[in-house]
Amino acid sequence: MAEISAKLVQELRQKTGAGMMDCKKALKETDGNVDEAVDWLRKKGIASAGKKSDRIAAEGLIDTYIEPGGQVGVLIEVNCQTDFVARNDAFKSLVKNLAKLAATADSVESLLAQPYIEDTSVTVEEFIKQTIANLGENIQVRRFINFALADQPGVVDSYIHTGGRVGVLVELNSKSESAAANEEFQALARNAAMQVAACPNVEYVSVDQIPAEIVQKEKDIEMGKDDLANKPENIREKIVQGRIEKRLKELTLVDQPYIRDQSISVEDLLKQIKAKVGEDIKVHRFVRYILGEGIEKQEISFAEEVAAQMGLQS
Numbered sequence: 548m549a550e551i552s553a554k555l556v557q558e559l560r561q562k563t564g565a566g567m568m569d570c571k572k573a574l575k576e577t578d579g580n581v582d583e584a585v586d587w588l589r590k591k592g593i594a595s596a597g598k599k600s601d602r603i604a605a606e607g608l609i610d611t612y613i614e615p616g617g618q619v620g621v622l623i624e625v626n627c628q629t630d631f632v633a634r635n636d637a638f639k640s641l642v643k644n645l646a647k648l649a650a651t652a653d654s655v656e657s658l659l660a661q662p663y664i665e666d667t668s669v670t671v672e673e674f675i676k677q678t679i680a681n682l683g684e685n686i687q688v689r690r691f692i693n694f695a696l697a698d699q700p701g702v703v704d705s706y707i708h709t710g711g712r713v714g715v716l717v718e719l720n721s722k723s724e725s726a727a728a729n730e731e732f733q734a735l736a737r738n739a740a741m742q743v744a745a746c747p748n749v750e751y752v753s754v755d756q757i758p759a760e761i762v763q764k765e766k767d768i769e770m771g772k773d774d775l776a777n778k779p780e781n782i783r784e785k786i787v788q789g790r791i792e793k794r795l796k797e798l799t800l801v802d803q804p805y806i807r808d809q810s811i812s813v814e815d816l817l818k819q820i821k822a823k824v825g826e827d828i829k830v831h832r833f834v835r836y837i838l839g840e841g842i843e844k845q846e847i848s849f850a851e852e853v854a855a856q857m858g859l860q861s
Contacts, residue, residue, distance in 0.1 A: 609714035611705035612646035620703035622716035706740035
């Protein structure tokens with residue numbers, strides 16, 4: 548039997564849009580012959596579903612899964628083509644199950660290779676293919692991230708906003724398990740996630756987390772602005788420093804006005820909760836997903852789509 552290389556599997560996937568495991572099986576059945584493997588997939592009815600994979604999937608849902616106790620959390624984005632399918636109960640159920648399975652996965656590929664949670668006789672990839680055939684749209688697991696508490700006590704929590712179009716996963720750490728179990732600390736985790744969702748410009752927890760190259764880039768931009776061209780060097784430096792400090796604070800979570808009380812900052816809120824639990828606490832990390840960000844959406848009229856599916860010339 549011919550060796551089935553990853554390159555060969557990828558070639559077949561590009562030709563058919565079928566799943567990785569199906570392509571590998573087809574190549575084994577046809578002794579590595581790509582053309583015969585294409586026919587094999589078509590006979591199995593697999594390639595027809597796979598062909599939908601070239602359709603742009605920029606709608607869908609962002610969802611989360613938090614294990615009981617808040618020790619592990621997942622944020623996931625699964626895309627489909629239309630908001631109509633995104634609201635479908637079968638699609639919603641799929642996304643929720645994928646979020647649970649992603650708690651133990653380290654990549655999209657490893658997630659797709661797992662047995663599906665509701666039918667372990669098929670893989671996640673195979674079940675998604677079945678769902679594609681049933682719903683008639685391309686479905687893709689775009690990305691996910693999982694947070695797991697290591698040795699330090701704390702909690703992982705999440706927040707989903709605007710019907711699954713924005714999602715946040717956050718991890719807070721404490722010094723002791725008793726502090727992590729405190730109601731005030733638990734509420735802080737959820738409020739921190741809501742804060743991140745409400746502040747789309749926030750990228751870092753605090754200023755000291757901002758990479759030096761980002762700080763230098765901001766400085767270069769400010770130094771090159773026209774309104775400083777005729778200022779003496781020492782004056783320019785002072786003005787630029789002030790502007791940079793303001794700009795960097797716009798990027799950090801702890802420097803934002805707290806959404807539930809604009810009179811204090813998130814940093815002030817952290818200090819208040821620290822006093823209540825009696826020990827140091829901190830926001831360790833967070834991730835925010837916005838549905839479809841970075842995906843170039845295809846603009847096509849309904850008439851054009853019908854014509855394309857019927858093979859008609861516009």
